[in-house]
Structure formats: structure tokens, C-alpha cells
Amino acid sequence: MxxxxxxxxxxxxxxxxxxxxxxxxxxxxxxxxxxxxxxxxxxxxxxxxxxxxxxxxxxxxxxxxxxxxxxxxxxxxxxxxxxxxxxxxxxxxxxxxxxxxxxxxxxxxxxxxxxxxxxxxxxxxxxxxxxxxxxxxxxxxxxxxxxxxxxxxxxxxxxxxxxxxxxxxxxxxxxxxxxxxxxxxxxxxxxxxxxxxxxxxxxxxxxxxxxxxxxxxxxxxxxxxxxxxxxxxxxxxxxxxxxxxxxxxxxxxxxxxxxxxxxxxxxxxxxxxxxxxxxxxxxxxxxxxxxxxxxxxxxxxxxxxxxxxxxxxxLVACSEHTGLARKVAEQSAVLLWNRDSLPLDERSVRRVGVFGKLATLENTGDRGSSRVNPPYVVTPLKGLTSFLGTDRVTLAGDEADPIAAGKAADAFDAAIVIVGYTAVEEGEYIPSHINLGQEDIPENLTSILDGARKRSNGQTMGGDRNDLRLPPAQVDLIRQVAAANPCTVVVVVAGSAVMVEDWMDAAPAAIQTFYAGMEGGNALASLLFGKVSPSGRLPFTVARDASHYPPFDTKAHDAEYGYWHGYALFDRDGRDPRFPFGHGLTYSQFEYSGLRAGRREDGALDVAVTVTNTGTRAAIETPQLYIGWPGKAAPRPKQSLRGFSRVPLAPGESAETVFTVEPRDLAWYDASQRTWRIESGLHTITVARSARDPRALSMQLPFEREFNLGL
Known part of the structure; x- marks a missing residue:
């Protein structure tokens, strides 16, 4: 040392x-x-x-x-x-x-x-x-x-x-x-x-x-x-x-x-x-x-x-680390949908209108115990301005007056609408009498949500969300801007799933950037203008209806945590999510081929698949391995994630990726015998782009005997 x-x-x-x-x-x-x-x-x-x-x-x-x-x-x-x-x-x-x-x-x-x-x-x-x-x-x-x-x-x-x-x-x-x-x-x-x-x-x-x-x-x-x-x-x-x-x-x-x-x-x-x-x-x-x-x-x-x-x-906030922060922001953004709007062409898109209060906010996440105080934060507006120049980017309106914003949107070649949440609406629950240094949040943020939590008069900030939708004023902003500008892109800033049913039809494209860190604005510009292809995948399921999730009582003092949640729950109930676990688009297309699988003597599983970039842009593909269980010894999910990889490919390039599944990741827990067991019977091996990929490759592999792994 x-x-x-x-x-x-x-x-x-x-x-x-x-x-x-x-x-x-x-x-x-x-x-x-x-x-x-x-x-x-x-x-x-x-x-x-x-x-x-x-x-x-x-x-x-x-x-x-x-x-x-x-x-x-x-x-x-x-x-x-x-x-x-x-x-x-x-x-x-x-x-x-x-x-x-x-x-x-x-x-x-x-x-x-x-x-x-x-x-x-x-x-x-x-x-x-x-x-x-x-x-x-x-x-x-x-x-x-x-x-x-x-x-x-x-x-x-x-x-x-x-x-x-x-x-x-x-x-x-x-x-x-x-x-x-x-x-x-x-x-x-x-x-x-x-x-x-x-x-x-x-x-x-x-x-x-x-x-x-x-x-x-x-x-x-x-x-x-x-x-x-x-x-x-x-x-x-x-x-x-x-x-x-x-x-x-x-x-x-x-x-x-x-x-x-x-x-x-x-x-x-x-x-x-x-x-x-x-x-x-x-x-x-x-x-x-x-x-x-x-x-x-x-x-x-x-x-x-x-x-x-x-x-x-x-070493603190050195250029290597801030560069890494930007790379993570670029590779984590999830392109939710894209109706031929992205990437934007910086040659033809001469004037960009930016909309939403969050466009100018240094919004890196909650203000509780995980808060970081970086030397600078690149906001969405700063990132776009740095990329295109001040004469080509205009902050043109926000949710305080969606109608006026819509009228302004018609003047631009593209409209970028920044929506979502802040530390006021989600994050660590901070009672009003506790000061963690969060007092510098702009007061006007409390108007973003109807009935938003405030930091004064005995109220609290942060905590659990009771509503998985965007605030009505933000939905109105999206609709007004998109109605006036056919090249509207919505950028969603949030810590987890945001339901999109009340505005998805209006917006030609949407990308979720989460809380993208100190270099988030620069990363956003690179993503929107195609310098980097989006490659993030949703690490959660986005529902069409909030009732499709497990019960969630933010005031509960007793709670039952059951076996089913996430994509396993949606599979069990036969419900179609709006976006499945693992979903995310790129600016290219990919095909999978040559799926093969084999077992080792210790019960481990090896799976290989070839990935080919059939599109015209370099991009990163994220094949995911799911295992479907016999489910005879005990009820089990229809499928469970048991592998994933990142495969960067140039146009026309192919590469084989190999997954290894360890024995414990194949087992279920027998509570009556206090042991882990691998079932005998047919296991379904699937490699896919998401948990609901209609083009997934699948095969079945027999496990002739049961394995007892102990504790």
C-alpha cells in the first residue's frame, strides 16, 4: 500500500x-x-x-x-x-x-x-x-x-x-x-x-x-x-x-x-x-x-x-474518468422506438428546438446518500449546443406553456423534448427535517409534477413513485410539439420504467437516458446525431398497464414478496408488455445463426451463437441467453436470463459469442430438503434480443438425470 x-x-x-x-x-x-x-x-x-x-x-x-x-x-x-x-x-x-x-x-x-x-x-x-x-x-x-x-x-x-x-x-x-x-x-x-x-x-x-x-x-x-x-x-x-x-x-x-x-x-x-x-x-x-x-x-x-x-x-475527475463517464452514458441509453427519425443528419438538420425544463437542469439523480458533486455537469442543452453551435440550437419552450411550445416547434428542423423526473419526485426518501445538502434544487422543479413533493412547509422530497406515467404537463408538451414538428424526439430521464401509453402514438422516436451523469449532455448529442449507435437494453419490463406489476404499497409496514415479478410474472400471466426486458434498438440490424449447446460432466452448460451485422452502420448487439425449465419438480418461470454478451460489429461482420451457465444457475431450491437441484428433462435454450423477441433462436436439450448441488 x-x-x-x-x-x-x-x-x-x-x-x-x-x-x-x-x-x-x-x-x-x-x-x-x-x-x-x-x-x-x-x-x-x-x-x-x-x-x-x-x-x-x-x-x-x-x-x-x-x-x-x-x-x-x-x-x-x-x-x-x-x-x-x-x-x-x-x-x-x-x-x-x-x-x-x-x-x-x-x-x-x-x-x-x-x-x-x-x-x-x-x-x-x-x-x-x-x-x-x-x-x-x-x-x-x-x-x-x-x-x-x-x-x-x-x-x-x-x-x-x-x-x-x-x-x-x-x-x-x-x-x-x-x-x-x-x-x-x-x-x-x-x-x-x-x-x-x-x-x-x-x-x-x-x-x-x-x-x-x-x-x-x-x-x-x-x-x-x-x-x-x-x-x-x-x-x-x-x-x-x-x-x-x-x-x-x-x-x-x-x-x-x-x-x-x-x-x-x-x-x-x-x-x-x-x-x-x-x-x-x-x-x-x-x-x-x-x-x-x-x-x-x-x-x-x-x-x-x-x-x-x-x-x-x-486522478479525481481526470479526463480519463470523465471520458469513461461519457462512454457509459452513450452505451446505456435505450432507443425505445424509432419511426425513421433517428439518427438526425447534422447537415440537413440546421436548426434544433429544445423543449422542457429538464433540458437545462443538472439532473444526475437523487440528492440523498448517493449524490455526487462533480466539477461540472453537461446538461442536454449544453451538449447539443456544444455539438452544433449556439446559432443552431434554441431553448424554445417547456411544460409551463405547452401550447406556446407547440407553436414554436414548427420553426425547427427537429425538436428534442426532454421529460422525466428529478430528485424531487424519486430517489432516497428525505424527510424535511434532514438536510443532506439538497437545498440547491431549483424551486421551480416542484411545479413539474402536479402535487410534487416540496422541500419546505414540513413536506418531504424523493421516495417512491405513486404514478409510473409522465406528469400531465409533460405529456401535453410532447403532444403539442410533435403535432407541429414531424421530426420530434422524446428523451426520457428516469430511474426505472416510465409508462408511455398516453403519448407513444404522438412521438416519432423516444430514447431513455436514465440519469446520465456529468457527461450526459455530450453523450445525448452523439447518440441523436449518429456518432454513436444506441446499444442500451432495458433492465426491466415496461408495462402497458400499471396493474400488471406486483402489488406496491408505498405506505405498507408489512409486505409479502412473492416468487413472481418482472418478465417472469408477465410470462406467467400471458400479458404483453409495452417493452420487454432486454428491449433496445440500434441504428443497424442483426441476425443470429448457428445456435448450439452442450453440457459438461459437472452439469454446466455451454451455448454458442453467431451474430451478424446485416445493416449499414457499426453497432453493438446484445444477445441474451434464456433457459426454459421442465418445471415438473416445482413451478418455475417460463424462461430465465442466464447469459448475455456485448458484440461490437461493423456492417457485414460476424462473430461467435459463447455463454457458459454454471450449475447453480441451472438449479432450483428445494426448501423441504434444503438443497439446490438441477431438474432432469428437456430444457429450452433460447438466444434472443429480448425476453419477447419473435425472431429468437431456440433448441431443446435433454438433461438425462437430476443433479443435487447441496447448499
Whole structure:
């Protein structure tokens, strides 16, 4: 490690973990199990993440600096770091390698700013698109979550920054997250809500953050079944678990359940935990075990060799990282539909009208714990102006007066309408009495939605969405502009699914950019004018009717999480989504051929397919592998995603892509026998452009015998 950790490195070189623990007093060990200084730092700065937070593990007497935490789904929140597109946007890339590079860039900027614990890997299942913090996860499918989360974690830990995977587990409603009790049966828990966590843990992720909610009656931060039985005993996790920040712990006995660190300050650990140990109500061995996990993790990253000699501040928001942010924004945008309007021709499109309040807003996502403060943000208007020049781009109207905007639209060769949401309407739920530095949101944004949440008069901001449609004023804006200008393109800014039934017929083209990060405006210009072909794919299902999603009560204090959601639910019910999981258009066309599959002795599956670019433009294709199950031993989805790849091809070029499906990804969980089983019988192998691709290639492969994989 570099020089800044020299003192800590010295003690780990001179003493074993056991020797360090033996030298610590009980009071010191308990102190290491809590963060400290959060409230004083926050009171001084008035900003969440103004500097790294001491998050446990420190001991000044022995020279142990401990854990220095920063949140990070969109980038390191400390300082003025690179703001990448939100996690949902990056999920839309379906690109593991690109996500690994994002993780590496985050780690470089973390190290440069004194951070060694990064809370960046959020993989909670998008059970319903109304979830307020949907933008912080990758999508609705467990396999996809695991693959993307593993890449981010490994990219970060390549530079010896401890990755945190969160929120463990079943955290998918925002407004009542502090007291929600999620009821789930064992098979659903194991097959739907935990496999992605397990994949990330087994890939080497060193830290876990517990969720706020309860699972089957017990808070996650003190849930022995989750934190010890499953995480440690079954999965073999040797890192440490820390709580979510504020109200994540409700008893000192959380230490016995498997929680190692309470953050941000000791509410139930500290003096309360110390008193329980001294009374004999909690065994000191539980304290030693927690401290050992913390120290073992610190030693691992402290003594490991660094890939580079130093981590200077010049790495923060450097040109390489901002360029990466732009590339991710370009490759994450999803072209929803295109009636021969895109790409625009910059030679013939001389004058562009830009419409919508969001066109000029620095709108990178919610203003809660995942907020990043980059040195600059390129808005849609700035990006288009930079690309075409100030004389060719005009901000011509917004939803405050859709009729006037429509009248103005006729004067332009093309009209770009920017619609969607902001931190006011979705994101982390922030009660009015809590200040995370969100006060700089323009007041006029509260008028974008009818009855929008405001930041004054005792009201809140962020939280879950109750409506999956665009605000009526934005729909009116789209219709008025599109009626006047036949070359209208709608750009949707949102953290998850937005229903389009009330305006799809009016707009010739639509592209969803999610929250596209600090370089989003530049990326948008490149996409609209064909410098880059869109290649993002929806990591969720967009319904025609909101009732087709699972029940979602934003005021619930008890919720039943069932087996069915997302594309599996639509398949089961025979409902046609507006856009299926995996949907996304490009500026080219592709064909698949030569599908073949075979099994290995251990039960794993190899599948290969050839992809050909039959169009006239270079583009990236994203073939997806789905497995259809026999479903005789237990009800299973009609099909499940079990592979995906990114294939960049020039016009006329072909390439073979190969998928490998590991045995556990073929298995179902038999709760009665507490084991994973691979069914015998015919399995359907499908390679497709989406979960509802009518041109998909399929074949059947017999599994002659059942495999029992154990736990």
C-alpha cells in the first residue's frame, strides 16, 4: 500500500490479528465496532459526504486508522468526483467489462481522497418500478444483478478499496424502509432475492451492508438467519457486516446475530454493548469475532500490493474518468422506438428546438446518500449546443406553456423534448427535517409534477413513485410539439420504467437516458446525431398497464414478496408488455445463426451463437441467453436470463459469442430438503434480443438425470 497507510501497515506486519486483539481492552474492541464523528462532520459541512466518515475499526493507541467510508453508486461522494450514470443506466449497458472499469475508476478516486470503504454495489431487486431508489440498482433480474455487481466490486477491489454490497436483504420499498416487515418464503428468498448477493460475495467482495427493513419479523441488521446462518455458515463469508446509516440497529444483541459495525455512531453498540458484555448477557467472544473480521479485512487490503505506485488527487475527475463517464452514458441509453427519425443528419438538420425544463437542469439523480458533486455537469442543452453551435440550437419552450411550445416547434428542423423526473419526485426518501445538502434544487422543479413533493412547509422530497406515467404537463408538451414538428424526439430521464401509453402514438422516436451523469449532455448529442449507435437494453419490463406489476404499497409496514415479478410474472400471466426486458434498438440490424449447446460432466452448460451485422452502420448487439425449465419438480418461470454478451460489429461482420451457465444457475431450491437441484428433462435454450423477441433462436436439450448441488 502507499505511504498514507504506513502506520497501519506497520502493525499488521509486526503482529498477528490474534496478538492485536489480545492487546486491546474490551472498551477498545467495542469502540472499534462503531463509526464515530459522523454527526460532527455533518454539522460542520451541512453536506452528506463532505469528507470520508470514520466507519469503525480504528484504534489510535495501536496506530490502526480503521475504515474510512464513502457512498458511491454513481461515484465517490467525497469531494468533486466523477459522476457516472446511475446504476440503472449502467445496468442497461449489459456490459461487465465496462462496469469493471467504472469500479476501478471509483477506487482510484476513493484512494486519492482517503477512502478505503466504498458503498457502491447496490443490487436490490427492482420488484416494482415505483421503488424510489430504483436508480441505485441494476434492474429486475437476479442473474443480471449478480453479474453487474460482481464486476463493479472486483474493479474496485483491484485497487484495494473494500467493496460493500448492499442492502442485505429484500430492500425494495423506500418510504417505509425503516419499519417495513417483508414476509417471504424460503424458496423465493433463495431463488429470487439472494443469488446475486451470493455471487458477489463468492467473487471476493469484502463487506456487506445490512438493510433497514425486517425480514420475516426480524430487522436485517440483527437477523441471525441472514447474517450468520446464510452469509457466514453457508456462503463462507469472512469479511465484515456493517449497518446502514442511522436506524440500522435496534439492539446490542445485533453483535451476536452477526453485525460487526454499527454506523454511523454507536446508538446500540458503544456503552450499551459494553454494559451487556460486562453483565454477562453477551459473550466477549462475539466481540472478539467481530473485531477479528474487521482487522482481517483491513489487513488484507493494507498489505496487498497496489497496481500503481501512488494515488494522487489528480486522478479525481481526470479526463480519463470523465471520458469513461461519457462512454457509459452513450452505451446505456435505450432507443425505445424509432419511426425513421433517428439518427438526425447534422447537415440537413440546421436548426434544433429544445423543449422542457429538464433540458437545462443538472439532473444526475437523487440528492440523498448517493449524490455526487462533480466539477461540472453537461446538461442536454449544453451538449447539443456544444455539438452544433449556439446559432443552431434554441431553448424554445417547456411544460409551463405547452401550447406556446407547440407553436414554436414548427420553426425547427427537429425538436428534442426532454421529460422525466428529478430528485424531487424519486430517489432516497428525505424527510424535511434532514438536510443532506439538497437545498440547491431549483424551486421551480416542484411545479413539474402536479402535487410534487416540496422541500419546505414540513413536506418531504424523493421516495417512491405513486404514478409510473409522465406528469400531465409533460405529456401535453410532447403532444403539442410533435403535432407541429414531424421530426420530434422524446428523451426520457428516469430511474426505472416510465409508462408511455398516453403519448407513444404522438412521438416519432423516444430514447431513455436514465440519469446520465456529468457527461450526459455530450453523450445525448452523439447518440441523436449518429456518432454513436444506441446499444442500451432495458433492465426491466415496461408495462402497458400499471396493474400488471406486483402489488406496491408505498405506505405498507408489512409486505409479502412473492416468487413472481418482472418478465417472469408477465410470462406467467400471458400479458404483453409495452417493452420487454432486454428491449433496445440500434441504428443497424442483426441476425443470429448457428445456435448450439452442450453440457459438461459437472452439469454446466455451454451455448454458442453467431451474430451478424446485416445493416449499414457499426453497432453493438446484445444477445441474451434464456433457459426454459421442465418445471415438473416445482413451478418455475417460463424462461430465465442466464447469459448475455456485448458484440461490437461493423456492417457485414460476424462473430461467435459463447455463454457458459454454471450449475447453480441451472438449479432450483428445494426448501423441504434444503438443497439446490438441477431438474432432469428437456430444457429450452433460447438466444434472443429480448425476453419477447419473435425472431429468437431456440433448441431443446435433454438433461438425462437430476443433479443435487447441496447448499
Amino acid at each position: 502507499s505511504d498514507e497507510t504506513g502506520c497501519q501497515d506497520s502493525i499488521f506486519q509486526s503482529m498477528t490479528i490474534g496478538e492485536i486483539i489480545a492487546r486491546l481492552t474490551l472498551e477498545e474492541k467495542v469502540a472499534m465496532m462503531s463509526g464515530s464523528g459522523f454527526y460532527s462532520i455533518h454539522a460542520e459541512s451541512k453536506k452528506w459526504g463532505a469528507k470520508p466518515y470514520p466507519a469503525g475499526g480504528a484504534n489510535e493507541r495501536l496506530g490502526i486508522e480503521g475504515l474510512k467510508f464513502s457512498d458511491g453508486p454513481r461515484g465517490v461522494i467525497v469531494g468533486h468526483s466523477t459522476c457516472f450514470p446511475c446504476s440503472m443506466a449502467r445496468g442497461a449497458t449489459f456490459d461487465r467489462d465496462l462496469e469493471w472499469r467504472v469500479g476501478e475508476a471509483m477506487a482510484l478516486e476513493a484512494r486519492a481522497q482517503g477512502v478505503n470503504l466504498l458503498g457502491q454495489v447496490c443490487v436490490n431487486v427492482l420488484r416494482h418500478p415505483g421503488w424510489g431508489r430504483a436508480q441505485e440498482t441494476y434492474g429486475e433480474d437476479s442473474f443480471h444483478l449478480g453479474e453487474m455487481g460482481r464486476a463493479l466490486s472486483q474493479g474496485s477491489q483491484h485497487h484495494n478499496v473494500i467493496s460493500t454490497v448492499k442492502h442485505f436483504a429484500l430492500n425494495s420499498i423506500e418510504n417505509t424502509r425503516f419499519n417495513l416487515d417483508v414476509h417471504v418464503d424460503e424458496r423465493t428468498l433463495r431463488e429470487i432475492y439472494l443469488p446475486h448477493f451470493r455471487k458477489i460475495i463468492e467473487s471476493g467482495c469484502l463487506s456487506v451492508m445490512s438493510a433497514y427493513n425486517k425480514v420475516n419479523g426480524t430487522y436485517c441488521g440483527q437477523n441471525h438467519y441472514l447474517l450468520t446462518q446464510i452469509l457466514r455458515n453457508e456462503w463462507g463469508f469472512e469479511g465484515f457486516v456493517h449497518s446502514d446509516w442511522v436506524l440500522g440497529v435496534y439492539s446490542p444483541h445485533a453483535a451476536e446475530a452477526g453485525l460487526d459495525v454499527e454506523n454511523p455512531e454507536p446508538a446500540w453498540f458503544g456503552d450499551n454493548l459494553l454494559a451487556e458484555v460486562r453483565k454477562g448477557n453477551i459473550a466477549e467472544v462475539a466481540i472478539d469475532t467481530a473485531v477479528r473480521r474487521i482487522l482481517r479485512t483491513l489487513k488484507q487490503v493494507t498489505k496487498a500490493d497496489d497496481p500503481r505506485p501512488s494515488y494522487p488527487m489528480s
